[in-house]
Amino acid sequence: MISCADFMAEIGNYLEGEAAAEVRLQLEEHLAHCVICQVVVDSSRKTIRIVTESGSFDLPDPVLKPIASEIMSKIRKEQA
Amino acid sequence: MGYLPETALEPSCAALALLRENYGFVPGLFRAQGSLPHLVEAEAVLADAILFRDTAVSRIEKECLVLAEAAARGNTYCAALQWQTLLLLGVPVERLTHLISGADPAASAATFDHFLAVAWTSFACTLAMGLGVGPDFAPPQLPSANNVAAAARGICTSKNTEPVDGAAFAFLREQLGFVPNLFRAQAVRPDVVEAEAGIIASLLLPEDALTRRQKELVMLMACAWDRNEYGVALWSDTLRRAGMPLESCDQIVAGHATAPAASADEPLLELAAKLAAGGLEFGEADIRRLRDHPYTDRQILEAIAATALAKFLNTLQIGLGVAPDFVPRPVTWPSPQNNANLPAELPRPTDVSIPIDPDLETVNAVRSGNVDAFEQLIERHSRRVYRTLIGILGDPEDARDAMQDSFLKAFQHLDHFQGRAKFSTWLISIATNTGLQQLRERKPFESLDASPAETEETFRPREIRAWTEDPEQLYSQAERRQLIESSVMKLPTIYRVAVVLRDLEHLSTEDAAAALGLAVPTLKSRLLRGRLMLREDLAPHFTRRASEVAP
Helix, strand or coil, X not given: CXXXXXXXXXXXXXXXXXXXXXXXXHHHHHXXXXXXXXXXXXXXXXXXXXXXXXXXXXXXXXXHHHHHHHHHXXXXXXXX | CCCCCCCCCCCCCHHHHHHHXXXXXXXXXXXXXXXXXXXXXXXXXXXXXXXXXXXXXCHHHHHHHHHHXXXXXXXXXXXXXXXXXXXXXXXXXXXXXXXXXXXXXXXXXXXHHHHHHHHHHHHHHHHHHHHCCCCCCCCCCCCXXXXXXXXXXXXXXXXXXXXXXXXXXXXXXXXXXXXXHHHHCCCCCHHHHHHHHHHHHHHHCCCXXXXXXXXXXXXXXXXXXXXXXXXXXXXXHHHHHCCCCHHHHHHHHHHXXXXXXXXXXXXXXXXHHHHHHCCCCCCHXXXXXXXXXXXXXXXXXXXXXXXXXXXXXXXXXXXXCCCCCCCCCCCCCCCHHHCCCCCCCCCCCCCCXXXXXXXXXXXXXXXXXXXXXXXXXXXXXXXXXXXXXXXXXXXXHHHHHHHHHHHHHHHHCHHHCCCCCCHHHHHHXXXXXXXXXXXXXXXXXXXXXXXXXXXXXXCCCCCCCCECCCHHHCCCHHHHHHHHHXXXXXXXXXXXHHHHHHHHCCCCHHHHHHHHCCCHHHHHHHHHHHHHHHHHHHHHHHEHHHHHHCC
8 A cells, every 4th residue: 555655756747647557556545545645636627727727927918019019110110 | 840850869889978068968969869868978979079079170260160060061950059058158149140141261161171061061951950959049030041152171182101090990991892082082080980980881771661772872862962983883882792783873863763773762762862962841741651561660760960061071072072993873963753652843941840939929029029028028928037137147237137138139130030949948048148257257266167176075964963844834925935045145156056057947958068068967957956055944833843933
């Protein structure tokens, strides 16, 4: 039976679905009994989901437009 | 995609780790050979012995030489790979441009290490040409081949008295009947001889695709069209040992169409001739002809690799000035006239399949003088560029400045963009380089390089309260975004960059690692650590308890 520390050492591969079959079995066996690791896996998956879908650091048009204009004016100046 | 379909290499293939470690990803050139994993292993070992390690010459200088040689040969694939590799190794663009123009002193150095690097270039360029692999990165603008004389290099006649013992020499003696001077001349570098023997073993010996005799015929033919007397004599002798009269070998060398001994393998030899001659354009139609014969893709791959190996050994023989093992055969060099199937005129364009790039039309408009069209490219891509830069720099103001720089650089270097990779990919790599450069300038003590300590300790979770079923329901989109942005900004740079490129920019793990010049395992472990840190930081807002008090 593997420990929580063993589980944490493999959690990256587990979350990415890249753990080898036999390792995966051991991890799932641990998971079936360990509430803490269940919470970590569940909340990690949710973290990845909300971050991936957040659209963070999307610049709104009113901020982008002037920057685009500035780049273009520098380019035109350079051309001239 | 190249001419042959890719076969995924087993994750256990040791070559993958070696290639990722040194290129940051697995280049298409090797992925295209996935149906012969042992060959890929042997090639990675050879590259490691010749290029990846500092020997009497540093890795960077050797890689620089490969860039100069690949450019002189007009090989877009290898030039693009070398360009990116050297950028990641920290060589400034000015030097790379200099190397490509053939003006860098590295391009004419002549020591054993340099000849090995040149021979590797010959090998890789032949493979890239034969397999038709598309560049992994936007290739640099190469000067037209006519303007660049291949580097003039003296001959390195290193006399050596090293003993020729050890397993590799024993193997060569057993397989070739003696130890050719070409390998004796390299006795100072037993690791290289061993890697060469490894390639010969994994390419020539297996008989499950082409037979050994077929592959030796291919090597003979390649030497004939590469005008290499040494190689012709060597492979003629090897075929003689296997029972082929030397006169038949001479006939094949002079023009295989007339040689009865080779008539069954004519299409195979034609491929070797055309590929080895180099100047004749080689394309997908040549592969199709072999498929129609029919040869299998693995057999075609073996023929291409055998031609590349012949070119490698020939280049080395010339560079090292190795004396013949035999009295040379009376060679009549082949010419296109001897062979009705080879075009007498060159060249015709290669059939390179170009992925459809939605930006290409706009890019071309800018290049043909419509400067205003560049604004469309800014509008389409500024969000991605900004996200990349905030991930690297961690400061909105800096990211906006760097975004301007990135677009200006892209505009100034638009001529270097050849449309072989997508414009957006090319642009993101410029932004990444700009960001990393500014980071180095502003925070000289903060390194993105992998440190041994970083992955040692296992992560211990502190937040162990369960999260609500549906965290998206707790806050509005804008609130969630704000929470996430502030958590991401708190991450240490090395983790933030990984999370931004992978989870916000949605790059593949391999692309993100390549953009940062990191090995894939390093990128993966940083991504995991970054995600787990975000989890800790976000947890108080998303636990079940939080759901009870949330608005």
